[in-house]
Amino acid sequence: MASTLPPPIRLITRQTGGYRIHTFISAYTGNNIADATHIIEGPTSLVLIDGQFLKDYARQFREYADEVTEQTGKPIDRLYLTHRHPDHWFGLGTAFKDVRIYALPETIDFLxxxxxEQICDHNSKLGEQAPSEVVIPQYSVIIPPNDPQILEQSIDGLRYVFTMVKETEIDFHMIIGLPDLQVCIVQDLIYSGNHLYLTAPEDMANWVRFLETMLLSDYDLFLAGHGQPADKIEVARNVEYLLAAQVAIADGLRGDYFKQYMLRRYPERLCPAIFDIYLPRLFDGASSY
Ligand SMILES: [Zn+2]
Known part of the structure; x- marks a missing residue:
């Protein structure tokens, strides 16, 4: 059955040295927040990043990956789930049950x-777009406690550098660097062209520190979890947004006053639906999931 949701955007984000990166972005309109998921196409297989939110988009993202498989003969090798927010894993039960899924142990434990419980919380809002089951990632990405805390692996001839970033947009977020392609998969640590999902001021301060390391890194393309792949100018804009939000909160802005201030200050940013998701959590102590 054809989807009644607006069509997604599909694009080839980077193509170099026998590798291609594909990005799939769900709608920007209505309650949607432009969830972006990605395919790293190597010489022999595909690696997927995150599983979309709504059922129809999860299916369409899977169809996109299957099309690439059909055209190239490269099967899906695995999928990485970067963090536990529902807009990244709800689609797994719909379209990726048969795929090997990897995540941080903290993410697996949470799921x-x-x-x-998370699915029950969203059932009434999502209706038929809600997932029917939880799929628990079967494989842990264990980052050794070295200095720096990274795990480097080669997958299909490409270096993958895994890092855990703590207490920013979420308590535990996996970042995947692809230094050979100068690409960093940061997912929800960048909201590209969109309003950000804001967290407590101390977490926003950690978030800014992380983005500053990205600004000084050799990466030049950042795959976001919402919106289009970003350059360093967009990373710097995210830093500025986070700093402005911290100042506004320190000045006493709360709830709808805070939302109106941010909308006036950033009229060009898309997906204002995000305010209604995080404002009750940030200012009214609502449950964080
Ligand atoms: Zn997200």
């Missing part, structure tokens, strides 16, 4: 404990 085991609260995944079903």
């Amino acid at each position: 085991k404990e609260h995944g079903q």
